[in-house]
Amino acid sequence: MKFTLEQQHRDVPDDALLADLKRVAGDSGLGSLTWALYKRAGEYGAETIRKRFGSWNAALLRAGLHPSKRWRIPDEELFRNLEQAWIRLGRQPRRADMDHSSSSISKSVYEQRFGTWREALEAFVAFINESDNGEVPVVAPTGARRKMTPREPSLRLKFKVMRRDSFRCVHCGRSPAKDSSVELHVDHKVPWSGDGETTLENLQTLCSDCNHGKSNLQESEANQASEVTARKLAEPQG
Ligand SMILES: [Zn+2]
DSSP states (O other), X not given: OOOOOOOOOTTOOHHHHHHHHHHHHHHHTSSBOOHHHHHHHOSSOHHHHHHHHSSHHHHHHHTXXXXXXXXXXXXXXXXXXXXXXXXXXXXXXXXXXXXXTTOSSOHHXXXXXXXXXXXXXXXXXXXXXXXXXXXXXOOOOTTSOOOSSOSSOOHHHHHHHHHHTTTSOTTTOOOXXXXXXOOEEEEESSOTTTTOOSSTTTEEEEEHHHHHHHTTSOGGGHHHHHHHHGGGTTSOOO
16 A cells, blocks of 8 residues: 555644635535535545544534535445455456456445545555554453454455455465456354354454355364354354
C-alpha cells in the first residue's frame, strides 16, 4: 500500500471545517453537498472532513445540511464492494473492471462520491489504513476466557490479511483471480474459541475448501481430515 492520502489540515477546528461546508453548499444553492463538489470547491480535504466527523453524511448533518440522496449507500458499503472486487481480481481494480462481474455497484457511484476512480481508490486506501480503534472487544461473561479482539475481523483487517497473502489460499494456492469458483476466507490459525486472537499474525487466507477441511484441527492434520469434516460445513469456522 504505497500511495497515501494527504494528511494536511489535521489541526483545523471543527467549526472551520463545518463553516467551509456551509459556504460551498451555499454557493451551490443545493442545501446539500457531494464529496466530489466539495473536492472541487472546498478549502480543506474531503477525506479530512470525513475522518473528523466519522462519515460524510455526519459532517453534513453537523453543518445543518441535508444528506444527499447520492449518499444512500454508506461509504463502508462502497469500500466493502471495492474490497470484494480487489480480492476477486487479485489486484487493484481498474475503472473498467467496475463495469463487469467484479462489481455490484457501478463506477459512476464511486465517481459521484469521490470525484474520479483514482480518488475512490485513494479514499479506500485511506479507509483501510485507518486504525480499528473504534472496535470494541467482546466482553466475555464472568469466568469465561477474556478476549482482546472480536471474533470477526474488520473489513480493514480482512483486506490486510488477504493482501499479505497475495489474495491466494495459503494452503493450495488457488485464487479467485485464476478460478472464479474459488472463494477466499480469513481463518484463525489458532482458533478464536481457544487462545487465538483476531490479529494479522493469527489470521491467514484460505479458500473455502481448505477452510472447511481445516475446521479446528491443527494444520498438519488438515489434509487427512478434509473428507471427514466436509459434512460439517454449517459449523462456524476458526
Ligand atoms: Zn485452498
